[in-house]
Amino acid sequence: MSTLTKKDSNSSIITDSDYILEVNDLKKHFPVKAGILQRNVGSVKAVDGLSFKVKKGETIGIVGESGCGKSTAGRTLIRLYEPTAGDIFFKGRNISKMSESELRRTVRKDIQMVFQDPYASLNPRKTLKSILLEPMKTHNMYKGKEREDKLDELLDRVGFNPLFINRYPHEFSGGQRQRIGIARALTLNPDLIIADEAVSALDVSIQAQIINLMKDLQEEMGLTYVFISHDLSVVRHISDRVGVMYLGKIMEFAPKKDIYEEPLHPYTQALLSAVPTPRKKGAAPRERIILKGDLPSPANPPAGCVFHTRCPAATAMCSEKVPEFREVKKDHFVACHLY
Amino acid sequence: MTALLELKNLKTHFMKKKANIPAVDGVDLTIQKGETVALVGESGSGKSITSLSIMRLIPSPPGKIVDGQILFNGQDLVTLTDDQMCKIRGNDISMIFQEPMTSLNPVLTIGEQIIEVLMYHQKLNKSQARTKAVEMLELVGFSRAKALVDEYPHRLSGGMRQRVMIAIAMSCNPKLLIADEPTTALDVTIQAQILDLMKDLSKKYDTSILLITHDLGVVSEVADKVVVMYCGQVVEEAMVEDLFDEPLHPYTIGLMGSIPSLDDDLDRLQSIEGNVPPPEHFPQGCRFAPRCPHAFDKCRSALPALMDVEGGSRKVRCFLHGDKEATS
Ligand SMILES: Nc1ncnc2c1ncn2[C@@H]1O[C@H](COP(=O)(O)OP(=O)(O)O)[C@@H](O)[C@H]1O
Ligand SMILES: Nc1ncnc2c1ncn2[C@@H]1O[C@H](COP(=O)(O)OP(=O)(O)O)[C@@H](O)[C@H]1O
Ligand code: SF4
Ligand code: SF4
Ligand SMILES: [Mg+2]
Numbered sequence: 001m002s003t004l005t006k007k008d009s010n011s012s013i014i015t016d017s018d019y020i021l022e023v024n025d026l027k028k029h030f031p032v033k034a035g036i037l038q039r040n041v042g043s044v045k046a047v048d049g050l051s052f053k054v055k056k057g058e059t060i061g062i063v064g065e066s067g068c069g070k071s072t073a074g075r076t077l078i079r080l081y082e083p084t085a086g087d088i089f090f091k092g093r094n095i096s097k098m099s100e101s102e103l104r105r106t107v108r109k110d111i112q113m114v115f116q117d118p119y120a121s122l123n124p125r126k127t128l129k130s131i132l133l134e135p136m137k138t139h140n141m142y143k144g145k146e147r148e149d150k151l152d153e154l155l156d157r158v159g160f161n162p163l164f165i166n167r168y169p170h171e172f173s174g175g176q177r178q179r180i181g182i183a184r185a186l187t188l189n190p191d192l193i194i195a196d197e198a199v200s201a202l203d204v205s206i207q208a209q210i211i212n213l214m215k216d217l218q219e220e221m222g223l224t225y226v227f228i229s230h231d232l233s234v235v236r237h238i239s240d241r242v243g244v245m246y247l248g249k250i251m252e253f254a255p256k257k258d259i260y261e262e263p264l265h266p267y268t269q270a271l272l273s274a275v276p277t278p279r280k281k282g283a284a285p286r287e288r289i290i291l292k293g294d295l296p297s298p299a300n301p302p303a304g305c306v307f308h309t310r311c312p313a314a315t316a317m318c319s320e321k322v323p324e325f326r327e328v329k330k331d332h333f334v335a336c337h338l339y
Numbered sequence: 340m341t342a343l344l345e346l347k348n349l350k351t352h353f354m355k356k357k358a359n360i361p362a363v364d365g366v367d368l369t370i371q372k373g374e375t376v377a378l379v380g381e382s383g384s385g386k387s388i389t390s391l392s393i394m395r396l397i398p399s400p401p402g403k404i405v406d407g408q409i410l411f412n413g414q415d416l417v418t419l420t421d422d423q424m425c426k427i428r429g430n431d432i433s434m435i436f437q438e439p440m441t442s443l444n445p446v447l448t449i450g451e452q453i454i455e456v457l458m459y460h461q462k463l464n465k466s467q468a469r470t471k472a473v474e475m476l477e478l479v480g481f482s483r484a485k486a487l488v489d490e491y492p493h494r495l496s497g498g499m500r501q502r503v504m505i506a507i508a509m510s511c512n513p514k515l516l517i518a519d520e521p522t523t524a525l526d527v528t529i530q531a532q533i534l535d536l537m538k539d540l541s542k543k544y545d546t547s548i549l550l551i552t553h554d555l556g557v558v559s560e561v562a563d564k565v566v567v568m569y570c571g572q573v574v575e576e577a578m579v580e581d582l583f584d585e586p587l588h589p590y591t592i593g594l595m596g597s598i599p600s601l602d603d604d605l606d607r608l609q610s611i612e613g614n615v616p617p618p619e620h621f622p623q624g625c626r627f628a629p630r631c632p633h634a635f636d637k638c639r640s641a642l643p644a645l646m647d648v649e650g651g652s653r654k655v656r657c658f659l660h661g662d663k664e665a666t667s
């Protein structure tokens with residue numbers, strides 16, 4: 001049982017208004033099929049018990065190496081994937097079991113997603129204008145002149161030249177496409193944006209432009225972000241609190257200062273020590289913890305603590321008993337037998 | 340110190356129906372024996388085309404080395420025949436790429452791929468080559484190298500494949516290893532393993548490395564010297580400590596200001612306005628002028644030369660430092 005959220009999953013409305021999103025023991029398993037009959041022979045535990053809460057207006061960073069379940073978590077949160085188990089409370093409503101029509105009626109427009117490759121998510125045969133108008137039409141928002149005004153406002157917000165409105169996605173650079181992706185996510189005035197590797201494909205100078213833009217928009221519009229990335233430096237820069245994932249589970253969750261300056265979990269420590277960073281002349285080199293081996297398969301995760309096969313601090317107990325994810329310091333959650 | 344590799348005014352252009360594309364447009368670069376030089380810059384700046392030019396692997400047509408020299412141990416590689424170049428590639432210069440899977444043959448075992456190289460270039464017989472292959476796999480950190488030689492590459496993770504590529508690249512004991520974004524596709528913990536391995540090997544065998552990357556963190560960990568490219572040209576060159584201590588070129592300064600730090604919290608990143616122009620639209624004058632916060636009139640009409648500064652210990656291409664225009 002998680003200590004992060006204690007909501008009863010049967011009650012569909014909660015009223016703790018500080019939190020816009022509460023996730024309680026969320027799981028997403030993908031079936032593994034084999035043979036001519038395509039029988040289930042097991043499952044990939046892509047997301048295997050996430051619990052955290054997101055305050056209105058803050059940015060939660062989710063970091064971890066590839067395959068640890070970040071994208072699956074993002075997609076399950078917004079109900080692009082059917083959760084295998086667990087609860088998702090959005091603005092007090094349990095959306096984890098809602099039907100698609102109910103989702104559409106209630107929360108769809110309030111949660112938007114921004115992806116790594118905006119090009120893949122933009123229709124190549126549509127102009128920028130129709131790309132931005134489409135969500136307004138689908139959700140029947142704004143009428144006539146209002147739509148045009150909204151369009152101008154959006155372009156202005158993301159720093160786009162209005163002269164480009166009739167161009168097609170391929171006529172834009174990577175950074176410009178990501179601005180389009182963000183503008184599209186903003187058309188319906190969402191409360192929560194889930195950004196999955198939103199700046200990972202961009203060159204650093206463009207990445208900086210987009211990160212600055214996202215921070216400005218957050219301030220102006222009171223947005224809440226769940227910012228998913230494998231890049232620990234970017235996540236530090238943009239987040240208020242950070243969750244570190246490994247094999248479908250959160251290993252550590254804390255305010256960013258705690259995570260980056262006093263990481264408790266051995267995995268967080270190793271991950272941070274591996275990041276190459278420019279250092280000023282004379283600065284002492286950081287001690288690097290080299291992790292042995294590769295990530296185990298999420299179809300067959302290790303017993304006990306999932307990190308024990310690579311953990312430099314593992315003891316006998318670690319391969320048998322699953323460590324509880326608990327608050328060991330104020331606001332600092334860790335899943336490790338050392339604490 | 341003697342230069343192992345010296346690029347002098349290297350120009351590699353692509354001839355297309357509509358335009359001449361000056362992808363690499365006058366690159367000067369020197370690598371000493373045993374030295375690790377990082378070539379950095381954002382995508383499209385000409386890093387890969389520079390390295391493929393050194394290997395003489397530019398697809399031609401449409402590509403062509405149109406000017407300059409590539410002096411390797413004093414010999415100009417531009418003038419060599421394909422046969423002569425083939426010998427250099429197997430014995431003296433090897434290359435590894437970002438995507439190790441595309442360079443490994445999926446239907447050959449890992450051992451077969453190393454053995455093939457060793458038999459061809461080092462003239463070993465099959466059993467000698469096999470012994471050496473196992474040795475090389477051990478060298479790059481595989482504990483079960485004996486079994487691994489008979490396995491196929493698809494069973495390996497990305498990091499393991501890159502180690503196999505390094506084993507193949509190092510098996511002929513090259514004098515120069517060119518690594519084009521070797522860790523870009525890997526996770527940080529695996530990247531750390533690979534970078535450590537490359538550092539160890541270069542020290543052990545006195546191999547020079549040309550490391551191509553867009554990651555300044557990686558540069559600071561492994562490079563002795565850094566060469567910064569922008570729009571097909573070198574804009575700054577310095578020893579790694581000097582560059583991180585005080586970047587001189589406005590592009591380098593912008594690049595460093597754009598990277599979020601792992602160690603402190605800044606409210607805003609200093610970004611560079613605008614985009615990297617494609618080669619067919621390189622601007623007149625200084626190529627960075629349209630994005631440069633310090634640009635003045637002269638910058639828009641004349642191209643600054645890559646000048647020695649600080650007593651010749653570093654170079655920079657900018658009118659704010661030194662004053663000369665490029666002649667070519
Ligand atoms: N649609 C799917 N079907 C089956 N397995 C999947 C699917 N999507 C992701 N996975 C698996 O789930 C795990 C987590 O993937 P993902 O969420 O994409 O990780 P990340 O975004 O952290 O790289 C991986 O092992 C991946 O192969
Ligand atoms: N086969 C080609 N035909 C035409 N232009 C090319 C070709 N290959 C590369 N280029 C151009 O050369 C420039 C430099 O490319 P590259 O060296 O790959 O950049 P980098 O490795 O720095 O990202 C690019 O702008 C690209 O458009
Ligand atoms: S529980 Fe054990 S294996 Fe897991 S992180 Fe803690 S010490 Fe390491
Ligand atoms: S030459 Fe002029 S435009 Fe170019 S980098 Fe220097 S100051 Fe900027
Ligand atoms: Mg992902």
Ligand SMILES: [Mg+2]
Binds near residue numbers: 386387388
């Ligand atoms: Mg390249």
